[in-house]
Amino acid sequence: MSTFADYNFAPFLQQALAQIKFTKPTPVQQQVIPVINAGRDAVVQAQTGSGKTHAYLLPLLNQLTTAPVVQIVITAPSRELAYQIRLAAEQLLQPAAHTWKIGFYVGGTDKQHQIASLRKQQPQIVIGTPGRILDLLKSQHLLVNTTQHLVIDEADMTLDMGFLNDVDRIASAMPAQLQMLVFSATIPQKLQPFLKKYLHQPQNIQLTVPTIIAPNITNWALFTRGRDRKQVLYQVLTMGQPYLALIFANTKTAVTEIYEYLAARGLNVTQIHGDLPARTRRRTMKAIENMEYQYVVASDLAARGIDIPGVSHVINAEIPREDEFFIHRVGRTGRNQMSGLAITLFDPDEIDKISHLEELGIKFVIKQIKNHEFVDYQLNQRRQRRAQSSALDPGLRGLVKKQQRKKKPGYRKKIKQAIKTDRAQKRKLAQRLQKKQQRQARKQQS
Structure with a gap:
């Protein structure tokens, strides 16, 4: 299919797609939408930023009825990702003449208010984190026995964060005739028992891409020469004047230290990580979406599934501890075929880490800062000396x-x-x- 018009979506969805200027489906959407329309279970392994949220929202919302019962349940491992999914769903439903209710259930929100609302009416669409959804389910306020579709977004992160047992209990309360859709960047072996338990002859969709990093993203490795990393970071940010820079660190402590350092130097910066109160995180995300900040320092929690519009630069202030986090971080820029720049800072004792990422197929342009300019830097001699010393x-x-x-x-x-x-x-x-x-x-x- 060449355009969204070929799928014969309901008029309100076609109008919503026109409003957000979506005309041509991405590869993951081309493969997933027909499978969902056919009613089949699916396990979808796709690159971050591939458009998977709309790949399941469009065909599922197209099947909604006016019955005031739960029809679709979508779980996400983080509040921020759940919030992004809700925004996308609201955007698609906005032109519709009929009003469908979305139940948004995540930790840190008013549970009693949610219970009072559920007593009046069940939502047709449930979006939230596994823990809060399970709480409302166990108290018998949320009724999922009518659910027709269950989506598990970022399944590998759900597993990593210890939420898979909660999702298991949620799925066990649903009808046997249930369409289950699992989306994940990777499919770990520990996820297999869950998939075999619930999915019936699923369609396995794995999108292969020609390069690990999207071709519209320029990928630099910046040699610090052993200088103070925060000073180098400040220099990078003030040299490039990004539209919106997303800066990643490995720990919540490092995020706060970098945020305080940049704020003290007058940059328009904020921070987001798991230790912030839920209300603060929601307020911060809203401010970021409204372009109130030019710089955002984040932990890897924000690298999974969160689509912050307008990110022109991704800066890895620290090389991530896990390889897959590198892909998720860099994938925050270059969205919707826009160009982006990713810069990874590395010290002299981290050359091996850069070499390791290159062995995985990640291609870097090696740079250094000289006379307040980014210039090419050759690491070949250093690598040769390192190889000799390793003998x-x-x-x-x-x-x-x-x-x-x-x-x-x-x-x-x-x-x-x-x-x-x-x-x-x-x-x-x-x-x-x-x-x-x-x-x-x-x-x-x-």
């Missing part, structure tokens, strides 16, 4: 690392002499072993 005994590797720290005069000579002595000893041992083998060979011949 040394473990004890001598430590000496080589110390050699690179500019110790007092004479220290380098001692290390070089130690390496020279070590290699000479190895040659003597090799010669002795060779002579011994020759003697043994002569004895056998005689």
Whole structure:
């Protein structure tokens, strides 16, 4: 199918698509929409930013009836992702003459107010985090026995955050004739028992992409030369003047430290991570969407599924601890075929990490800052020296690392002499072993 018009969606959905200027479906939408329309279960493994939210929302919303019962349940592992899904659903439903009720249930919201609302009317669409949905289900206020479609978004993150048991209990309360749709960036082995338990002959859809990083994203690795990372980060942000920069760090503590450092220097910056109160997080996300900030410092929680519009730059202030987080972070820019720039800061002792990412197929342009400009930098000689040092005994590797720290005069000579002595000893041992083998060979011949 070449355009959304070919799917014969309801007029209100066609009008909504026109309003948001969506005309051509993405590859994941082209593959998923017909499967959902056919009523089949599906396991969809797709690249972040591929358009999977609309891939399931469009065909499911197209099947809604006016009956005041729960018809669609969508679970998300984070409040922010659930909020993004709700916004997308509201946007698609907005032109409709009929009003469908969306129940939005996440932690940190007023549970008693939600219970009072459920007593009056059940929503047709449920969107939320597994824990809160299960709470309302156990108290018998949320009734899911009429559910026709269950969507589990970001299933691997749901597993990682310990929510899969909650989703299991939610699914077990639903009818046997249930269409289940699982969306995930990866399909871990630990997810397989759940999939086998609930999905019936699912259609497995795995979108392969020619490159790990989208071609419209320029991907730099910026060599810090061992300078203070926060100072380098500040220089990067003030040199490039991004429209909106999303800055990632590995821990909540690091996020706060970077945020306070940048704020103290007058940048229009905010922060978002899991330790912020729910109300603060919602208010911050709303402010980000309204373009009230130019810089956002975030933990990896924000890298999964959250679509912040207008991100021109992604800055990895720290290399992520897990490879997949790198893909999710960088995927926050370059959305909807727009161009984006991703910059990863790395220190001299992190060259191995950059090499590791390159081995996975991630291609970097290596840069450094010189005279207040980004210029190309060659790492080949450094990598060659590192490869040579790795052939040394473990004890001598430590000496080589110390050699690179500019110790007092004479220290380098001692290390070089130690390496020279070590290699000479190895040659003597090799010669002795060779002579011994020759003697043994002569004895056998005689």
